[in-house]
Amino acid sequence: MKAGYKQVKRMTGMMRSIHFVNIISMIVAVITGLYIADPYYQAFIAEDAVDKYVMAWNRWGHFIVAIIFDVTSIIVAYLFFFSRFEKPYKKVIPTKRNIVDFFEVLLNLLTLNRRKKFDSTHSDSFNTVYFAIFHLLLAWMLFTGLQLYVHVFPHGESSIGAWWPWILHFATDWTLVVSSWMVGTTATGVNIMDVRISHHLTMWLLLAWVAFHIYYQIWRTIFWKEGDIAIAVGGSKFVKENKA
Amino acid sequence: MADRIEGVKKLFTSKSAHVETNRGDAHYEKLFQSCQARIEELKTQTPSNNRLDIDDLLQDQGVNRRDFMKWASAVTGMLMLPASFTPLVADAALLMNRAPVIWLELSDCAGNTEAMLRSDGPKIDEILLDIISLEFNETIMAASGHQAEAQLEDAMHTFKDKYLLFVEGAIPMGINGQYGTIGAQGETFYDHLMRISKDAAVVVAVGSCATFGGVPAASPNPTDAVGVMDVVNGKPLINIPACPANPANMVGVIIHYILTGQVPELDSLLRPKFAFGYRIHDNCERRAHFDAGEFVEEWGDVGAKNNFCLYKVGCKGPMTFNNCSIIRYNESVNWPVGVGRGCIGCSEPDFWDKYAYERPMADANIKAPTGGVEKTVDEFGLGLLTAAGIGIGIHAAASIIAGKKEDGGEV
Numbered sequence: 001m002k003a004g005y006k007q008v009k010r011m012t013g014m015m016r017s018i019h020f021v022n023i024i025s026m027i028v029a030v031i032t033g034l035y036i037a038d039p040y041y042q043a044f045i046a047e048d049a050v051d052k053y054v055m056a057w058n059r060w061g062h063f064i065v066a067i068i069f070d071v072t073s074i075i076v077a078y079l080f081f082f083s084r085f086e087k088p089y090k091k092v093i094p095t096k097r098n099i100v101d102f103f104e105v106l107l108n109l110l111t112l113n114r115r116k117k118f119d120s121t122h123s124d125s126f127n128t129v130y131f132a133i134f135h136l137l138l139a140w141m142l143f144t145g146l147q148l149y150v151h152v153f154p155h156g157e158s159s160i161g162a163w164w165p166w167i168l169h170f171a172t173d174w175t176l177v178v179s180s181w182m183v184g185t186t187a188t189g190v191n192i193m194d195v196r197i198s199h200h201l202t203m204w205l206l207l208a209w210v211a212f213h214i215y216y217q218i219w220r221t222i223f224w225k226e227g228d229i230a231i232a233v234g235g236s237k238f239v240k241e242n243k244a
Numbered sequence: 245m246a247d248r249i250e251g252v253k254k255l256f257t258s259k260s261a262h263v264e265t266n267r268g269d270a271h272y273e274k275l276f277q278s279c280q281a282r283i284e285e286l287k288t289q290t291p292s293n294n295r296l297d298i299d300d301l302l303q304d305q306g307v308n309r310r311d312f313m314k315w316a317s318a319v320t321g322m323l324m325l326p327a328s329f330t331p332l333v334a335d336a337a338l339l340m341n342r343a344p345v346i347w348l349e350l351s352d353c354a355g356n357t358e359a360m361l362r363s364d365g366p367k368i369d370e371i372l373l374d375i376i377s378l379e380f381n382e383t384i385m386a387a388s389g390h391q392a393e394a395q396l397e398d399a400m401h402t403f404k405d406k407y408l409l410f411v412e413g414a415i416p417m418g419i420n421g422q423y424g425t426i427g428a429q430g431e432t433f434y435d436h437l438m439r440i441s442k443d444a445a446v447v448v449a450v451g452s453c454a455t456f457g458g459v460p461a462a463s464p465n466p467t468d469a470v471g472v473m474d475v476v477n478g479k480p481l482i483n484i485p486a487c488p489a490n491p492a493n494m495v496g497v498i499i500h501y502i503l504t505g506q507v508p509e510l511d512s513l514l515r516p517k518f519a520f521g522y523r524i525h526d527n528c529e530r531r532a533h534f535d536a537g538e539f540v541e542e543w544g545d546v547g548a549k550n551n552f553c554l555y556k557v558g559c560k561g562p563m564t565f566n567n568c569s570i571i572r573y574n575e576s577v578n579w580p581v582g583v584g585r586g587c588i589g590c591s592e593p594d595f596w597d598k599y600a601y602e603r604p605m606a607d608a609n610i611k612a613p614t615g616g617v618e619k620t621v622d623e624f625g626l627g628l629l630t631a632a633g634i635g636i637g638i639h640a641a642a643s644i645i646a647g648k649k650e651d652g653g654e655v
Contacts, residue, residue, distance in 0.1 A: 034606075037606035039539055039555065039556055042537075042539075043536060052538070054536060054537025055534055055536065056535035151523055154263050154523070155265055156263065173512070176512075185593065185594045186457065186462065186463050186464070187594035188461065188473060188593060189471065191592045192563050193560075193563050193589070193598040193605065197598075197605070200606065200621050201624075203625070204621065204625025204628060207625070208628050208632045211632045215640070222643075223643065
């Protein structure tokens, strides 16, 4: 370790695992999701049907990563409030301290690191709010996705019991109404196409989110010179001894 | 905006599409008793108006008793009743002339009436629709003008609170409903519907226009057309969407009503679950090609010749709830996917704007309420991503320049 610096732990092993599981899930979900929306490559038509299962494999992959995403989201939602390491919700509550912190971090970015009047040792309010937005988008993605999925169980039976489709209907039927409200309609009644459109648009919002996220973490690493990018890998960053 | 607020209010009250196919022996035994009692009572009544004899009619059309019973058992299955109900369903079919029906024609193309009347060699469904006691139907009645109105008044009076009101067509609400008027008095469609639905036992909206506004309500909806369920309140209401509605489902609803005196179980869009509880996709004969990724790429290509999946040429079966892939049309003769063109989702709200396109919606470029559907979403999304990229690029470039200056200043 460079002299005069100390190591600060920022992400636990669990948090980092979830982070990388989410990355892989998201890449797979986008690749397979685009195929499901509009099959953009052709199966080998000369092959026998028995040898290909292209759409089914795409749907399988899409649903598997979605369900992994669902479970990690439940863990993240739990940790948001009850983590013994760092409780992110404390940084999202609009207290005076958090609001000042939020705008100081934003100013730091906008002034290209000319102004840095906050403690960058621990997770700041700006980044925590940004992560909260991600998880809200993700939650919407999961609810709309499960609504699109639940109709494969018209009889309300599934391989793991009748409770599963029931709970999916209970938890996601409201997305029909909300999607219809968001997309807009001139007809009477709601339809599942609006849920699909909303699910599809949210993918783009998430991709835009990812673009800024990756850029901003690299930017911090370069400008702050505190090894922020290592947080996601080794779990810690480095700050000057006299700071905190 | 008011509709949208109303929609959000309904948010947690919406019923799920879950279809209960087995309610247990106790339920069905009780139902059987009550249906039997009802049928016996109906048998004592005389037909209200229609003098046609069903047995003669069936014989004239070359349908023997055995064919009729096969049909009855199929309908029993369609209505999700146990096989023991078959004789009751057959009886109910023969008693269909005990149900007075008033049929209204509003903002539409009469396609549902056509579907009911014009099949090539009427099948049992259509024959049965001949013997319902159809008291009023503008398209096929001989009377016109004041005479027709008098007949309507007479039917409403005679069968007050007993008639089934079938509504075909959307209700234009713009300029106080003046986009559609009817009769010598120039009554608006809205007033017409409200007056006649007031004394109906059950209101049945037939076809996509009457249920969801359909084509008249498609963007930009110049007449502010709405479906029946938007304006009729306080009456049992059944929606039978599709363009046109399948006569089999009309018969199913009437038989269910005659048999039980109740409306069938409905989903959140008031569609009978026996008909609209399933996606077309899940019972499609081309489903295996969907899973295999074998798609028709262009009309008439090798995939089309091999009956491959029509998803890439716009089939909306995966998003459409209807039973056409099971019961098909004209007594199982064929249906859209069977003849080699995709489903256009005609039984879904907003189908004209959001379903009826010969591409997957992710590749569609049509005008819809938001100015385009998924193609717009993709282009907007890509634009957004590009904008984000450019922003990042500018910031990064600025940072590099600024960073160098800072380094230069720091010694």
